Amino acid sequence: MSTVQRINFELISDVIPIVRRDFQLADTTLVDPLNANVLIDGEWMIVNDSYKLVRATDITTPGAKALNGTKRVRSFPLFAERGRTDVQALRKAIILFGGWFEAETRIFDAAAKTSGAPETQYPAITYVGQPLQVATITLGTRSLSGLVGANVDEFTSNIPFIVGWVTRLPTNNGGKLRFRCEPCR
């Protein structure tokens, strides 16, 4: 299992072509580094109907997928470390909003989740080129919106929203998952 560390998300590809966008947070308390549910770099966010950022998944439900209401939607990785003072002052957080990139993250669950409701299940991350989706994961005592595996076999039902593909497995990368993110699935 991955662990949350000081730096949890690092770009491997060039930052310049990526559209980095600051959005107001719907819940501004999530920028407080002392908040038990503080946002961690590498977590995944969605833009809600008020054009504000919310955590992509319901972190009270393990395995919950990225939803806007009841609809599966595109989510974006948070590009701001826990406790950044500019983020706290502005109550805005930065996401990687557009363009492709390759990055390494610690906010993932490589194990399969086979229990619970079908829509909360996901397969293990096992091969390079495997599609990735966003779900509520548990790392230590924290519940986070992170990357989990997906399989093309699932596309007939319970369709995952693919946000990227594995480019290097964590077992071969110091415990970090390297992936490539595309603008859309």
Next chain:
Amino acid sequence: MSVPARIINDMFSQKLSSAEGKEKLAEFGGTYIRDRLREVSFARKIVPPEQVTRADCQVSTMHDTLVKIVQLEPKSRAMAISFRGQPTARYIRAPRMEVAFFTITSEQFQKTEQELLAYDMPITKIIEENSVKDIQEVEDREWLIHTEAACQAMQYEANGNTYKELSASAIQAGNVVEFSIRKGELARAATTNDATVRPIQRPDFVNLFKMLDGRRLRAELALITEVDWDDVMQWTVEDFGDRLQSETAVDGYKYNTLLGRAYVRTVKTDILRPGNVYCFTKPEFFGRFFVLNNTKFYIDKVANLITFQAWEDIGMCIANVASVKKLELYSANANPNAGDQTYLSNFIPVEEDALGALNNRVDQGIRFPVVTQY
């Protein structure tokens, strides 16, 4: 002699073709922007900005942002004692707070040099001015949001650590304490809670100043919209006296102080909404405004595409939340944390991306007379 705007645009795109030209244009743009920004931001008139450098700031071991630590006055008191007595002790400490720095930037303006030729106006100059306006508006908006938060924090404390609606009906029912925010004389007497902004009265100013003056502070400066200021022009001879009334009727109010206090008027009614008047102490009792990097101007031309961007790095804080008070000239509630929120959007700054909305409707085809070139 005035130079035709088209020639300026043409020279501008030619300059961008050389490295030296780019440098000169960026230098010119940077200087120009800094001057305008100081003139027009009301936040900078309330708390004059201080230039700081990297050496004045602290960093974190957890991330790459900067803060400047501001120290507050330590607590102390004196006491009367007998000849045999001794004073109580105080182990000295002074509170500190961090001021975070962040960037305010213009949009990244882009235009091809060919399309630039289509403009008869000096569009490059206008873009520079727009950059300044955009930055200054966001600066003021951030400042005002912090100011309002300070007022609400003191209201919360004064009402027994509960958020309470502050409206005419709540005041008349005795449900709320007006500690750092009070309603105007006409608003508090209203029979309904509504968004109508009542004209400001002379007692409103006096009562606003008294909220600070009565707490070992002194009201030094009021921030008011031009709209509300216009109501001062409606004051009668009983308010102004004969001489001022005569002067005001001809020239308007020409003095730098009103009732002995300075004031700052603003036309930015989408940020400071009409009906809200704030009163501040001197900056040394109130807060700080730091500039880490003055406005920088980036300009570049890649092939035929010209790109502009301006930005600054600043930090601001309200260290002493008791040093600002607010007057509300409407009867409805404006507390975002409690009570009826029906009219709240009338009283708070508009969203950042809604700032600077156009007044003209030319792009929608609304102009008179409508003439179609054929």
